[in-house]
């Protein structure tokens with residue numbers, strides 16, 4: 001595999017920003033979609049920047065994930081393609097969600113250049129907000145020590161955070177960036193020509209980086225299995241499930257921040273779920289008692305059946321849960337298992353069809369009961 | 371105690387095949403247990419897995435989805451999608467340790483009255499052995 005090498009000047013972030021500035025200069029893209037530190041506080045927001053000078057404050061790798069990047073991209077292009085070329089710099093799970101959303105017709109990728117970056121993880125929002133100064137320092141460590149345990153549990157078990165496990169146009173390799181350098185690896189024609197136009201064609205061997213990222217992914221895979229099997233034991237069975245979600249206050253935050261839950265009208269917030277008092281009274285009568293709000297578990301199980309095949313394990317739901325329910329970790333277990341049924345990896349490739357949009361005539365006979 | 375347990379099975383039957391099959395079983399005066407509550411849908415693919423989960427969590431002892439045989443769907447390909455969704459739902463049930471035997475997918479054509487009676491009989495027996503759906507008693511659902 002071939003890529004280009006950039007010498008780090010000042011910091012990884014600054015080096016990436018300089019690269020983006022060159023792209024803007026040469027009109028390889030017209031705008032950049034990137035997180036920027038909000039001046040008023042230690043928070044981050046997605047911005048579309050056209051002005052090179054304003055790129056200065058951007059941070060391609062913020063310590064936390066606030067709005068999931070795919071959501072930002074979808075709000076720009078859901079009504080059709082962008083008329084200007086946008087370079088979107090995102091974490092791998094945000095890129096993968098973008099690819100899923102493009103298959104779901106919620107993002108038009110035509111004029112978009114997806115730039116992914118090796119991701120060391122993100123800090124849990126709650127931890128970060130408690131002490132943002134400390135959070136920023138912690139994150140500096142996180143970028144240096146890959147595998148640091150201050151990142152969100154879902155990040156600690158993420159096996160697609162580094163390397164070329166995703167299909168962006170251009171990937172920025174910072175994993176194990178030694179000798180003060182980072183790598184730019186194109187995975188599409190778009191990415192390739194950007195590097196050529198800037199005058200840094202992909203000619204250097206990336207074998208070493210590739211080998212190291214692969215090793216890291218292997219340890220992550222093991223970690224994922226371990227965390228999932230411990231958690232599985234705690235959530236399996238109706239009693240355990242109820243226990244797991246017993247603190248859920250039905251706020252639906254997990255649904256509204258999820259990039260994959262794009263429905264303008266969620267079934268679980270629709271008129272269909274507003275039932276008559278008779279319905280509740282009959283249920284209360286037959287059980288002797290009925291909890292309110294009811295149907296919490298229905299919401300979670302229903303959401304799983306709707307979107308787990310495309311769940312990219314980004315952790316946005318878990319970050320947004322006010323009750324500290326391990327939503328993303330649980331969804332990742334269900335996601336992994338259901339995706340495996342179709343050998344499908346969400347966000348891996350734009351060509352691969354969504355499993356529920358295609359079929360074969362001769363398949364899955366094991367679920368048909370004579 | 372288990373002997374007098376009469377299961378309630380919710381049956382989502384497609385209008386063109388399985389519901390007609392049920393009709394035929396009725397008009398042919400075939401004997402089968404009165405355990406199934408049929409719900410007519412236009413096609414088996416109309417059944418959002420959420421309907422199945424709703425029935426299950428509300429205490430149905432089992433849920434049957436029945437449609438035309440593959441290749442015979444009135445809408446040409448609806449039941450192929452049904453099968454994929456069902457495979458996914460089953461996996462979710464298994465993953466979360468919920469009894470996946472309580473959900474079932476079968477193909478029953480309009481002319482298969484006896485087969486309809488057989489499916490209901492067999493499934494009722496099976497659920498009888500399994501006992502009542504534990505969700506019935508969960509008050510904090």
Ligand code: SF4
Nearest residue numbers: 261263266267303306
């Ligand atoms: S839970 Fe289902 S209906 Fe609601 S937003 Fe997600 S996919 Fe759509």
Ligand code: SF4
Nearest residue numbers: 258311313314315317
């Ligand atoms: S369910 Fe959670 S982890 Fe999965 S895509 Fe949605 S927000 Fe991300």
Ligand code: SF4
Nearest residue numbers: 248249251252254321
């Ligand atoms: S965000 Fe948390 S509390 Fe709110 S609905 Fe989701 S799981 Fe329940």
Ligand code: FES
Nearest residue numbers: 384413437438444
């Ligand atoms: S009409 Fe019977 S399964 Fe589609």
